[in-house]
Amino acid sequence: MSTASVSLPAWINYGVIPLLNLILAFFFSGLVVWAIGENPFEALNFLIQGALGRGDAIGFTLFYATSFIFTGLSVAVAFHAGLFNIGSEGQAYVGGLGAALVALSLDHYVPWYVTMPFAIVGAALFGAAWAFIPAWLQAKRGSHIVITTIMFNFIGAALMVYLLVNVFIVPGKMAPETRTFLPGGQLPKLDWLMALFGLKLGPAPFNVSFIIALVMCYLVWLLIWRTKLGYEMRTLGISPTAAVYAGIPYVRTVIIAMLISGGLAGMMSLNAVMGASARLQVEFVAGAGFVGIAVSLMGRSHPVGIILAAILFGILYQGGADLSFEMPNITRDMIVVIQGLVIFFAGALEYMLRPAMVRLYQTARGK
Amino acid sequence: MEYFDTFVSILGSAIRLSIPLLFTALAGLFSERAGIFDIGLEGKMLASAFAAACVAYWTGNAWAGLSAGILVAIIFSLLHGFASITNRGNQIVSGVALNFIAAGLTIVLGTAWFNQGGRTGQVPPEGRFSGIVLPGVEMMRDVPIIGPLYANVISGNNILTYIAFLMVPLSWWVLYRTRFGLRLRAVGENPGAVDTAGISVVWLRYRALIVTGFLAGFAGTYLSIAQSAAFINNMSAGKGYIALAALIFAKWKPVPVMFACLLFGFLDAFANFMQGKSLPMIGEVPVQIFQALPYILTCVLLAGFIGIARPPKAGGVPYTKER
Numbered sequence: 001m002s003t004a005s006v007s008l009p010a011w012i013n014y015g016v017i018p019l020l021n022l023i024l025a026f027f028f029s030g031l032v033v034w035a036i037g038e039n040p041f042e043a044l045n046f047l048i049q050g051a052l053g054r055g056d057a058i059g060f061t062l063f064y065a066t067s068f069i070f071t072g073l074s075v076a077v078a079f080h081a082g083l084f085n086i087g088s089e090g091q092a093y094v095g096g097l098g099a100a101l102v103a104l105s106l107d108h109y110v111p112w113y114v115t116m117p118f119a120i121v122g123a124a125l126f127g128a129a130w131a132f133i134p135a136w137l138q139a140k141r142g143s144h145i146v147i148t149t150i151m152f153n154f155i156g157a158a159l160m161v162y163l164l165v166n167v168f169i170v171p172g173k174m175a176p177e178t179r180t181f182l183p184g185g186q187l188p189k190l191d192w193l194m195a196l197f198g199l200k201l202g203p204a205p206f207n208v209s210f211i212i213a214l215v216m217c218y219l220v221w222l223l224i225w226r227t228k229l230g231y232e233m234r235t236l237g238i239s240p241t242a243a244v245y246a247g248i249p250y251v252r253t254v255i256i257a258m259l260i261s262g263g264l265a266g267m268m269s270l271n272a273v274m275g276a277s278a279r280l281q282v283e284f285v286a287g288a289g290f291v292g293i294a295v296s297l298m299g300r301s302h303p304v305g306i307i308l309a310a311i312l313f314g315i316l317y318q319g320g321a322d323l324s325f326e327m328p329n330i331t332r333d334m335i336v337v338i339q340g341l342v343i344f345f346a347g348a349l350e351y352m353l354r355p356a357m358v359r360l361y362q363t364a365r366g367k
Numbered sequence: 368m369e370y371f372d373t374f375v376s377i378l379g380s381a382i383r384l385s386i387p388l389l390f391t392a393l394a395g396l397f398s399e400r401a402g403i404f405d406i407g408l409e410g411k412m413l414a415s416a417f418a419a420a421c422v423a424y425w426t427g428n429a430w431a432g433l434s435a436g437i438l439v440a441i442i443f444s445l446l447h448g449f450a451s452i453t454n455r456g457n458q459i460v461s462g463v464a465l466n467f468i469a470a471g472l473t474i475v476l477g478t479a480w481f482n483q484g485g486r487t488g489q490v491p492p493e494g495r496f497s498g499i500v501l502p503g504v505e506m507m508r509d510v511p512i513i514g515p516l517y518a519n520v521i522s523g524n525n526i527l528t529y530i531a532f533l534m535v536p537l538s539w540w541v542l543y544r545t546r547f548g549l550r551l552r553a554v555g556e557n558p559g560a561v562d563t564a565g566i567s568v569v570w571l572r573y574r575a576l577i578v579t580g581f582l583a584g585f586a587g588t589y590l591s592i593a594q595s596a597a598f599i600n601n602m603s604a605g606k607g608y609i610a611l612a613a614l615i616f617a618k619w620k621p622v623p624v625m626f627a628c629l630l631f632g633f634l635d636a637f638a639n640f641m642q643g644k645s646l647p648m649i650g651e652v653p654v655q656i657f658q659a660l661p662y663i664l665t666c667v668l669l670a671g672f673i674g675i676a677r678p679p680k681a682g683g684v685p686y687t688k689e690r
Contacts, residue, residue, distance in 0.1 A: 032472065036479035084459050086406075133666070143669035144678065146406070146459050147615060150608055151662035158659035166653065293463060331485070333474040340467025348450035348461035 025341040050322020051315040059204025065314030070268035071292025076301035081257035082237035087149025088265040089289025090156035095266020098126030100280035107185030127266015135258030207275035217303035385632025390586035391610035401575030402555035402681040406462030409607025410469030415440040415587025420598035423494035437584030444580030455685035496525040496593040555679035612665040
């Protein structure tokens, strides 16, 4: 008989199956490590040591996780409305422009806590603006949001390179980047938070954006499960025809969902631009937008899941960097392989194990 | 005459730059017309470029390299099929995942095997596809206009270039004049009807994906052992996405695909030529505009301002057989 209609308890759907998928992804990653002649268990040990072994390592892990929480939320919000936003990467990139403009214009005059709210709004506005055209095209013109957001990633990259090379570059310097922000345009590090746990942050750029990210998690949860708009978005995500029949405005809901998604992606730049490098640089997003897809899939589009998945990917990014020092044979790009495998097993093959789980569950219950 | 020579050289380079796009867009054509979206074209191109470079380096045989490139691209296609046909997973997610796997794996394996930071070894000349001088070039050289065009645009390309252009009518013929093609197009529009006619949707879609892998393998091979002489990190550099844009721009039809690829190739060649030069009246045009133009054009098309691009109806939807 068909197993698709059998419902499984939540702990299997949200606990066991994602965990098994994750284990499969790591199993195949281990195979790759083994194939190039290194010991996978030793590699795993280096990876975990490198990510969690010291105070500054944890700081770097959480710094990466902060970026991934923002982009993961971005993908998740769109996903709840049935939209696949591949454009978080580009929206974060353009969002950086918003954050940088605020930082550059205010850092001479006010302390960071005055700059911060404006920077949040600036980053979110620019990110949202970059999501607006694909959203409008999807809602009004019926063009596929996946395709348009991919195109906008590339258009955004070209635009940002142009602006950095021709407009923002500091005269006399070679590097295409803005000037360094003064402390008034930087987000301070969270060394006091680490000190609470008796850890030293060292050079790690773990900063206030982490707290902003957690606040956003709460707000997204509130939006999706406790507001009318969230209800409308979820209805649209499950069945657009039913949503329209129920009187939910399609165009408005799609555009608002994408604007929120783009805004959250844009806020990722707070962490990278104002929290870490204190300047706007070329390619500063460095794939975080795409990691957001994996994070959102792993976290089942729920803020709590997203935080956990973001920390997992933070561990991979920081630990992977350390691993490539310890085992020069394994380059940092091993993370990209693991990331791809996680997306493949947890996302594309999410239903693969389901029939087997249903049979197991039914046998266990004696049916 | 000087302008004409420049024009001819831009045209020649446009042809060379459009070949990987053409193979890849035709590859995507088969998959998307069968109802399987393929974001993973980029990854297939990259993985097959790597495989072709490795095998050509080890064996010194370009055809062995091509076979390896095709084989690896087909494997990636089948993985995509396993996820999106057999397990009815999300096709976009699967494509994104395979792109990451290709991007990471090529560098990890390349570094481990060749120790050159992700580059493969330099492929010897006999392991590469080099230019073929067509007969009559010397004879035609003095003929105005046609002579230089023949010598620099039509002649002097490698065999893969000619295969690429042959693939266009061949794809058209397969899609529109064979039983397989008719069924393939039907399965992309209405798989239920195909199923009712007693034809296996699953097997048909798998065959379409094998064709996709086959063509994408040519694209990758072209990049690594025809256009250059080694695999370089991330050498597909977004060409898979431009090919996807070209496919949409051509409204999922084989002959327009060729023109779209030539247009995007020409834009690329023109951007290279314009670097640091300025146009009369307009001044220096930023090179980024040319880089973004294929994507902007595709979005304008998708917005419905240049005709309507209607994708295959069943694209992106996994098929569940009714019970």
